[in-house]
Amino acid sequence: MLSQDYVFPRTVESALALLKEYGGKAIIIAGGTDLVLLEARKKETSAVLVDISHIPDLCGIREEEGWIVLGANVTHSEAAFSPLIRQKALALAIASGKVGGRQIRNIATVAGNIVAGHPAGDAAVALTALGATCVIRSPDGARRELGMPEMYAGLHVSAVDCHAELLTHIRIPAQGPGEGSSYQRMEQRKALSLPMLCVGARVAMNGKKIKSARIAIAPVGPRPQRATEAEDFLAGKTASPNVFAKAAALADKHAAFRTSAVRGSSEFRHAVLPVFVVRALEEAVARAAGA
Amino acid sequence: MAKVISFLLNGERVELFADPGMLLVDALRDELKLTGTKIGCKTGGCGACTVIMNGLAVNSCLIPLGKAEGANIVTIEGLADLDKLHPVQRAFIDHGAVQCGMCTPGFIMSAKALLDNNPSPDREQIREALSGNICRCTGYVKIEEAVASAAGRMHGDKNHEGCARCGEGTQ
Known part of the structure; x- marks a missing residue:
């Protein structure tokens, strides 16, 4: 060492x-x-x-004018168990609960999950679906805010240079009435395993009608990928199994899986992805309705 | 550069003159000669090195010694009270939850951390708390049973939402 x-x-x-x-x-x-x-x-x-773990300003989860704000020290365990996140940013609670094992979740941070730049960091995928942004501060006093997945600069590289600047907070637009989110993950075993496929979804509903949807998929490249064509298709549609299936097909059309010894073959993951997109949408819509 | 690092270990103040980049598990085993904490994978993937730091189960193979400054750390050696075993240790023996024993200290520390925070966990909560520990002998059933039976004998109700690091409440 x-x-x-x-x-x-x-x-x-x-x-x-x-x-x-x-x-x-x-x-x-x-x-x-x-x-x-x-x-x-x-x-x-x-x-x-x-x-940075002894900096009080970077600890804790709070709600601030329609945003859920996480300090850079918030761990996956804290995010997974937080009543506030479970109520207003549920996809993150589910995703953080899937990272590593309990010991890792007790110390590894949500912010670190982004900064590490893993292609399918669970929290980062959920935050992409939730529409989160990251606050970054520099020694010269500059403060910038980057969205997801713009926080990714490349494979295992984030837009934050940890030798020169600091990701201080993560801001998530709080889910209000008529909104819901979901996170789906396929893995070889239920703990201490890399994800083979992750799908995060967030929807805003007006009764049965979908006002807007965000879908994030990984690992399909160096960073989580938005299924924008599927999102555009869903906007304004009435939620139904048929609509979800069409959105899932559109999401799959743009997913370029590589065959991987660890994450499974491209063919297998193409078969699973539409199923996961449908599940994610069903759950998010059900939660938006208060289920 | 080596420096003095001081922390609470099994209830006693210890001071080490060591490189803060050294791994906590190496400091425990090689410097402090507490070899009850095991090394399996040394990548956070097996849980054999689990210790309790500031009330939470953590992998001591993923923690630089420098991070332990001022912390309260409990290892498997800190559980038994003289010759009286901790209820979790007793339960592991009673339920035959030990075979080769390599994973056992890690499982016991994860179980203790769970029961300190939640005296009456359900099966799902026990599984979640043990999710970072791997056993290649027992198949987990006896381990789960041991933890469930130990639960009844222990008490404690710490507020889980507080921040163990900076001392501030989180919500």
Whole structure:
């Protein structure tokens, strides 16, 4: 293991000042479950770890003017069990509950799931469907906000440079009356397994009529993919099995699966995807109706 | 660079002069000679190295020692009270939930963390709490039964929504 220094700033400003002071030789650590593995493989060799877990401003989940706001320290366990998220951003609670095993969920963060840039990070897929945005701050005082999946810069690379800036909060438009969300995942076993296929969905309903829908699919590339043609098709339609099936076919048309020893063959996943899209829509619509 | 790292370990204050980038599991086993915490995969995929940090089960193979500064850590060695076994340990023996024993400390720590927070879990909650632990011998049924039977004997009602790290309430 590397010879490292390890510091616990107490404010966002002091964390950013440390990143600047070390000029690229320091890196942010939150839960650390991905970072520690990168270090073990010598893919990450920063001399200083700046641990943000003692910064009170980055802890906790709150509701703020129609948004659910998660600090960068919120773990998957906290997201999975949070009454607020279960009520107003359910897809994230389900997705966070599927990450790794309980020990990983107890320390790994939702923000870290985005920053790690995994092609099918469960929380990141759900946040894409939910329409979340990420707040990023830099030492020079700049603050920018990026949506999902724009937070992805490439395979296992996010738009946040953890040596120079900090993802401070995740903002999710809170689900109101007539809105619902869902998350579906296929895996080889129910814990400690990579997803073979993930589908997140969010709908806004007006009675039986779909006002709008968002569908996110992964892993079909370096980042979660929106099924925009299916979303456009659904807008304005009356919810029915036939409509869901047509949307699922449109979503499948744009999904380019690669055959993978870990994630399954392209043919198999093409067969499963429409089933999952239908399930995700059925559940999201049922929840929008208060089921 | 090595520095002094101080934390509470099984109720006693310990100070280590070590590299903060060292893994917690290596510090426990190699520096502090507490070898009850096992190493299986060292990638967070098996749960053999589970310890309880600030009330939550975590993989000690994924935690840099630096993160342990100021933390309250409990390992399998911290459970028995002199020669009196912890109820979870007793239940694992009574139910034959141990075969080769390699995964057992990790399972027991996950179970203890569950029961400290939820004294009467249902089967689904037990499975969720043990989802990060792998056993290749028993098939899990006896382990689940052991945890369910230990549940009745233990008490505790900690607020799960508080933040164990910064000390602030989360909701």
